[in-house]
């Protein structure tokens with residue numbers, strides 16, 4: 001398993017694999033890996049001879065008030081976890097925006113890099129001594145409509161940052177296929193749309209949500225939950241499952257289903273960011289479950305923002321009528 005830090009080396013490696021007639025799959029991650037990430041790697045192996053996992057906590061998708069600094073990181077642990085999985089290369093760049101000295105901080109562990117609007121800025125504490133090295137980044141990809149609802153409401157720069165860094169990763173790794181998790185359903189839709197609109201020659205594969213033994217959607221940030229918060233946070237997956245059961249029993253009112261989930265999460269002590277039933281393509285709210293839709297939730301427990309969702313199918317009787 002090769003660990004690659006430099007963009008140029010990454011591109012050359014990938015080109016050599018493809019020149020030899022092999023397909024390359026990319027699994028983009030921010031590290032602190034769990035079984036959900038490893039399931040993406042297993043999926044990647046079905047689509048290509050070579051698998052690259054990128055590990056990069058992207059400063060461009062965090063607003064100044066968010067958790068870039070405290071995002072969990074453990075590169076040594078990640079390498080150990082990936083070892084048995086037949087991954088060919090780990091791409092772990094120091095800084096994809098080339099603002100920072102390679103000499104003065106640990107890999108991808110920088111903080112304090114946005115202005116008040118959330119734009120990336122050079123930070124005095126991390127500026128290179130030779131300031132000709134640092135160049136500001138000013139080109140961003142904005143997937144206009146799909147970035148606005150759900151997570152976009154309270155994280156207005158998030159998807160711009162995600163789309164841009166994923167485009168950069170595609171340009172560096174030049175994969176044939178890239179694998180994303182549907183735990184971040186909106187992110188997966190945004191990337192699919194970007195690929196379609198900008199003609200990236202990359203197939204996008206979406207993988208089902210991996211859950212822990214108790215039903216919670218796996219997430220790197222779960223490590224910050226106290227045992228009590230974690231127990232209370234199970235109200236998210238439990239109430240989503242109950243909503244799905246109600247649909248099979250012919251409850252099709254989105255308002256009633258949303259009320260049920262909101263009540264359950266609030267009663268458990270959570271603070272809801274959003275709970276919405278939306279069309280899977282447009283991510284627009286639906287009033288009734290008359291086609292396959294997704295019920296997406298973001299909620300805070302003990303200072304940790306958690307995402308989850310469930311796909312809802314219309315009741316059989318509606319399909320038959």
Ligand SMILES: Nc1ncnc2c1ncn2[C@@H]1O[C@H](COP(=O)(O)OP(=O)(O)OP(=O)(O)O)[C@@H](O)[C@H]1O
Pocket residue numbers: 028029030031036037040179180181182183184207208209210211217218219220221222
């Ligand atoms: N439980 C999961 N099931 C399926 N895919 C997942 C799961 N958790 C993460 N992924 C996917 O792994 C990829 C990398 O995600 P990331 O490194 O941000 O991990 P994360 O667990 O989502 O962390 P966070 O705490 O930021 O939510 C994304 O495509 C994400 O959707």
Ligand SMILES: CC(C)(CO)[C@@H](O)C(=O)[O-]
Pocket residue numbers: 028029030056058061162165166184187
């Ligand atoms: C896709 C991604 C790696 C971009 O930084 C990140 O948003 C994530 O891990 O889901």
Ligand code: BAL
Pocket residue numbers: 030061184
């Ligand atoms: N998996 C989502 C990354 C983020 O919340 O920044």
